[in-house]
Structure formats: structure tokens, C-alpha cells
Amino acid sequence: MGAVKTKRMPRAVREQQMLDAAVETFGRRGYMAASMDEIAELAGVSKPLVYLYLNSKEDLFTACIRREAEALVGAVRAGVDTGLPADRQLWDGLLAFFAHTGRHPHAWSVLHIQARTHGETFAAEAAAMRAEIVVFVTQLIVVAAREAHRDPDLPEREVRVAV
Template identity: 55%
Template sequence: MQEKTRRARRLPREVRERQILDAAVEVFSANGYHAASMDEVAEVAGVSKPMVYTYLGSKEDLFAKCIRREAKRLLDAVAAGVDTDMTPDMQLWSGLRSFFSFVGDNRSSWLVLHRQALSVGGSFAEEISQMRARSIELVAAVVVATGTKQGIGEEAEKSAEGLAAALVGAAESLAVWWLDHPDVSDGLLASWLMNLVWLGFGDLVKGEVWTPNFPATT
């Protein structure tokens, strides 16, 4: 009844901090910030509560550290897959694949970032919003790059950020949808989005536009 040296004891601080952060991400993602208790985090981490406080600080501190670590991991994962030398469509494709791949491998991270971080008012929400806004701007830059190369109109360029926001949201939504439909590969998800969105962009560039065939448009 003692699998691995009976009880892993006296581990260096560095290791414990990692364990506690891992546990915290798990607990926060499962229950949400407010519903999560420090006792539970401590228990999941296999550690007593004062350890959590001495190593990671208050509950807010702990949550902030979770958010920042997971956000960095996600951004790094996406950045690692994207090479700015690639053509815009390949950049989008690679970014999407990296994104979905990360989400598939790190559900808890994704849930914390997507669901919890925004619902906790205050500085967290702002921090996450800014990070998301930066992602949107990066995507917008890719969209604009494509457009200007092919002589896009100012009208479309003005809307680039909106379109980018839509694309980012579409990817996030697909990631959530994926949780309920796991029998799809990350690559397939990414190609769906590319087919849906890129051809839309392409037609915009060609000057094609969809218009409602009724006059009323407030």
C-alpha cells in the first residue's frame, strides 16, 4: 500500500509551486474562481493550506499566476506554429492548428482562460481582454496584409479588426463545440474555419459583396 516511496516528502519549493499551480488550474477550471476554495486547491495539490499561502500568496495572487502562466503557454504554443515568412493564409492555418492542438491537450487551461478569467471582474478581466485584443490585432494585421497586397478597398480595411474579432470568436466557439464533439481532429477543425473564413475574405478582396435585397437598413 505504498506505491512510490510511500509519500513524496520534502520536495524543493520550485517543484511544489508547480504542483500547486497545476492543481489550482484544475480546480479553478472545474468550479470557477469564487466557488473554488483554497482548501480544495491544497488538497488536490497534496499539500496543506499554509504552503499555498507561503508559496503563492493570496487567492487573487494564485489566480493571477494561473492565468498568466496558462496565457503564456497558449500564446507561445500558437506563436511556435506561426512563421511570419509564410503567406497570410498559411499563417492563419498554422495558427489555428496550433490553437486547436493546444486546447485539445490542455482543456483545463483553456477553460480557465475562456470561461473563468472574464467572469472575475477587476484587473483579471482587463488583463485577459487586453491579451485577447492583441490576438485580434495580430489576426487583423494578417487580414490587412492580404488585402493591401491585392488592392483591397478602404472600406474593407476599416472593417478588418471587426472581421478579425469575428474569426477569433469563431475559433473559440469551435473549441467549445469541440468539447462536446471530440470525434473530430484538430486539423479538421482548422480546415473548416479556413474554408469558411478564408474564402469569405477572398471574395471580399475580389470586390464581391453580399447585399440584402430589401431596402430597409437602419
């Protein structure tokens, strides 16, 4: 009987497994308490493979922040139907935000707690995500305010004060 051949997993798929395991571990235990051994075990790979793919704990954490920030921003944008009235778009964007964070509590912990409290580089990554969401939501508020006041020329700066 011959040896069983297993199909090699593509790098991108394996990397996502590692990021999934890292987000769960960082979210549950925190950045400082999380170990690369624990992340590797949860991902079902060797610790050297994690280092080969993602270089260091810091680079792995940064990759987690970037991926989860992109997913959150994408979820908020996808939750908004631009064909609906502006107030409904704003409401749907908020619902999408809370639905996504509710479904991904470890990701929210990474973005909201861990990234902000473990160094400027990580905090800057999270701040960029927050800034992108603020710009998007501000635009929704501007459109809603213009519709509510029936003033298409209402200056954005007058609405920005509310944000």
C-alpha cells in the same frame, strides 16, 4: 537503519505544481466553488504552503490566468511558420489556438469563462491576452490581404475593419 532523506523540490517546480492544481480546480469547479484546501490537496502540499507561495486565492487565480494566457499566446505564435505564405500562417495560427485549447480545457475555462466573470482585475488580465492575440492575428490578416491583392501598400486600417 538511517532515515531516508528526500530531495527538496525547488520552489519554481513546487509553484508550478500548485498552479497546475489550481488551474484544474478552477477550471472544473469555477473560481467561487474552488477551495484552497482542494487545491493544496491536489498539489500534494499543505494549505499554508500554498498561501506562503501565492499569498491568497485572488493572487493564485491571477497567477493562473497569467500563466495560461502566456501559454496560449506562445502556442499560437509557435504554430506559425513565418516562412510559409501568409494565408497558411493564419490557418496554422488558428489550428494552434484550437489545438492548445483542446489539450488544456481547464485552462480555457479559466481564461474564457472564469476570468471574465469574477471581477474586473481578472477580466482585465484575460482581456490583455485577447488583445495580444488580436494584434498578432490582425498582422497575419494584413500580410495575407496584401499578398492576395498584390498590394504591399494596402493600408492596415482597411484590413482592421474585418477583425
